[in-house]
Amino acid sequence: MDQPQALDALSALANETRLQIVRLLVGRGHEAGCMRAGPATEEDPGLPAGVIASEVAVSASRLSFHLSALEQAGLLSAEKRGRQVFYRLDRRAMGGLIHYLLNDCCRGDPQVSACCRAVAPSAGRHL
Amino acid sequence: MDQPQALDALSALANETRLQIVRLLVGRGHEAGCMRAGPATEEDPGLPAGVIASEVAVSASRLSFHLSALEQAGLLSAEKRGRQVFYRLDRRAMGGLIHYLLNDCCRGDPQVSACCRAVAPSAGRHL
DNA sequence: TCAACACTTCATGAGTAATTGAAACGATGG
């Protein structure tokens, strides 16, 4: 990931609704909105726009705007299936952005890395 | 770091000039702008606004605006010394943002973590 | 083919961010 891409991704994420969409899509809907809750490591089916709209409680047109913003930033991919459009988080892009912040922008600064790895208060370590 | 803080930080970083400022400050100026180049693990002296201005090639007033945006987002701290104001990157806040993206927003998703840890083409691993 | 559905696009208006140059502020040195 280069700087222009990172700037696009940062702009896309700097919005409450879009951050909520990412949060929703990263779990492929196993938190809410998707009926089946399988193990977390299979192929990500994504979530149709309508389900996302009802989850984040925004109008269809507004959601479409935010989804295309995330898609243009490379953070989401869209796939049409029947009359629905399924959106899926691009995990590589998301990781790429974090990698960019950590290693390009912060040059792998040890203090930044340490804080990034640190566990939040009363939470299990994920990294 | 919570969501409002993360949104502020993301907005602050979603700007070319401000990203450049962060990049400049993370090296405490050992890349350019600061005359002495010591080892990277001591106390960070920060960089005065004037030096930052000449490095990123923006007018003083515009720089002041961007610096205070970063400061309000919690990413920078300012310290007045004599007639100059030294700005220093808050590495904990920077790491906290990355931690938030990785573990809150992406829920520690293994694919995201893997991409985040992956080395860039022909670059040493930092994390 | 027609109506319903899922979603996107368009037009419009409101709010917010970015840029510029001038003026103000506080610290320093003569």
Next chain:
DNA sequence: CCATCGTTTCAATTACTCATGAAGTGTTGA
């Protein structure tokens, strides 16, 4: 105390982003 230097604040302009509702596109099923 006055001139200067480094920096911030202010006012005005421009540009962008966000939100809303209506109209449009394409798909499905009767």
